[in-house]
Structures are given as C-alpha cells and as structure tokens.
Amino acid sequence: xxxxxxxxxxxxxxxxxxxxxxxxxxxxxxxxxxxxxxxxxxxxxxxxxxxxxxxxx
Amino acid sequence: xxxxxxxxxxxxxxxxxxxxxxxxxxxxxxxxxxxxxxxxxxxxxxxxxxxxxxxxxxxxxxxxxxxxxxxxxxxxxxxxxxxxxxxxxxxxxxxxxxxxxxxxxxxxxxxxxxxxxxxxxxxxxxxxxxxxxxxxxxxxxxxxxxxxxxxxxxxxxxxxxxxxxxxxxx
Numbered sequence: 001x002x003x004x005x006x007x008x009x010x011x012x013x014x015x016x017x018x019x020x021x022x023x024x025x026x027x028x029x030x031x032x033x034x035x036x037x038x039x040x041x042x043x044x045x046x047x048x049x050x051x052x053x054x055x056x057x
Numbered sequence: 058x059x060x061x062x063x064x065x066x067x068x069x070x071x072x073x074x075x076x077x078x079x080x081x082x083x084x085x086x087x088x089x090x091x092x093x094x095x096x097x098x099x100x101x102x103x104x105x106x107x108x109x110x111x112x113x114x115x116x117x118x119x120x121x122x123x124x125x126x127x128x129x130x131x132x133x134x135x136x137x138x139x140x141x142x143x144x145x146x147x148x149x150x151x152x153x154x155x156x157x158x159x160x161x162x163x164x165x166x167x168x169x170x171x172x173x174x175x176x177x178x179x180x181x182x183x184x185x186x187x188x189x190x191x192x193x194x195x196x197x198x199x200x201x202x203x204x205x206x207x208x209x210x211x212x213x214x215x216x217x218x219x220x221x222x223x224x225x226x227x
Binding site: 013014015016018019021022023027045046048049050051052053055 | 138139140142143145146149151167168170171172173174175177178179181
C-alpha cells in the first residue's frame with residue numbers, strides 16, 4: 001500500500017488533478033474541503049477519462 | 058489530440074494459449090495491470106487484467122482465454138483521445154489495444170489520458186505566464202525581451218510536451 005496520502009482540494013481544476021496524478025504516479029486522489037481538510041470524495045482516472053470524453057462534446 | 062500521440066508503443070502481450078500462472082508474471086515484470094491477449098497470428102483476441110486473474114474462480118492453470126475480457130474493445134491510432142476516453146468510461150475498462158489494419162500497434166490506458174490532460178494543464182499555465190510577461194514587456198517597450206520571452210516559451214512548451222509524451226511512448 002502507499003503510505004503517503006495524495007490529496008486534492010475541491011474546486012481545483014481537473015487538469016491540475018491530472019497533473020498531480022501524473023507527478024505522483026497514482027490512479028486516485030482524495031478530494032478534500034479546503035477550509036476543513038474534510039475528505040469529500042475520491043477522484044480516479046475513470047473520472048478524468050470522463051472529463052476528457054466530455055471535453056470533446 | 059490523437060490516440061497515436063499518447064499511446065504506449067512498447068507492446069507487452071500475453072499469448073492466447075497461456076495460463077493465468079503464465080500471465081501474472083508478465084504483468085508483474087512489466088509493472089502493468091493488464092495486457093492484450095494475442096493469438097498465433099498476432100491478432101488481439103482479448104485483454105487480461107490483474108482483476109481478471111484475481112477474480113477468476115479457477116486455479117492458476119486456467120487458460121487465459123477463459124478469464125480474459127473478450128472480444129477486446131480496440132481503437133485505431135488516428136481516432137481522437139476523447140473517443141478512447143468515451144469507450145473506456147462506457148465499458149468501464151482501463152485500457153484499449155490500438156489496432157491498425159488488424160495489427161496491434163500500441164495500447165492506450167486511462168493513465169495516458171491523465172498524462173495528456175496534465176500536459177495540457179502545464180502548457181496552459183506556461184501560456185498564461187507568457188502572456189503576463191508579454192504584457193509587461195509591451196508596457197515597458199522592451200521589444201528584445203518580448204521576442205526572447207516568446208522564443209523561450211515556445212521552446213519550453215516543445216521540450217515539456219516531448220519529454221512527457223516521449224517518456225511513455227518510447
């Protein structure tokens with residue numbers, strides 16, 4: 001398992017999340033609420049693929 | 058952007074007559090989570106993933122052909138990456154063999170789409186920064202700096218794109 005937690009802030013651009021995933025070679029990032037750091041969800045490569053497919057419509 | 062721009066050209070395949078015990082080390086050795094399964098003519102007949110191996114109720118001597126996803130969804134290298142993304146999302150799959158004239162020429166995975174989006178993001182950030190500097194040089198009337206800035210940005214974008222894409226497609 002990975003011990004480091006890669007996290008992403010809610011409201012951040014999907015492209016920036018993709019950049020984080022690439023830089024850290026991970027397939028998921030946790031999305032947290034900026035003021036509280038409360039976890040809101042997990043963004044995976046599946047959602048990124050969804051964004052790429054939507055971008056072309 | 059086309060599938061050919063982001064796909065991995067280094068091909069790792071699993072023979073159709075292999076067993077799960079044969080396939081697992083191929084994935085582990087190459088640090089990949091799935092691979093196209095090819096017959097004796099090199100045609101793609103399916104895709105086998107770590108999940109297929111782990112989920113299959115049979116033993117390790119089970120033929121790959123019984124555990125793989127088949128028929129394989131494939132895509133041509135000249136298609137747009139958005140189309141590859143749509144197929145992966147709809148079929149909830151992680152990778153697509155890239156086939157041209159019946160021949161396997163690469164594989165495109167969700168990680169490749171993430172990388173493509175990351176490159177776009179970085180390029181957009183560079184462009185924004187370049188525009189800011191351009192406005193500054195324009196307001197100062199510094200034409201030499203303006204031109205140097207433009208050239209530096211173009212070179213940086215080219216280097217970045219080449220490095221990020223070539224790293225994975227070599």
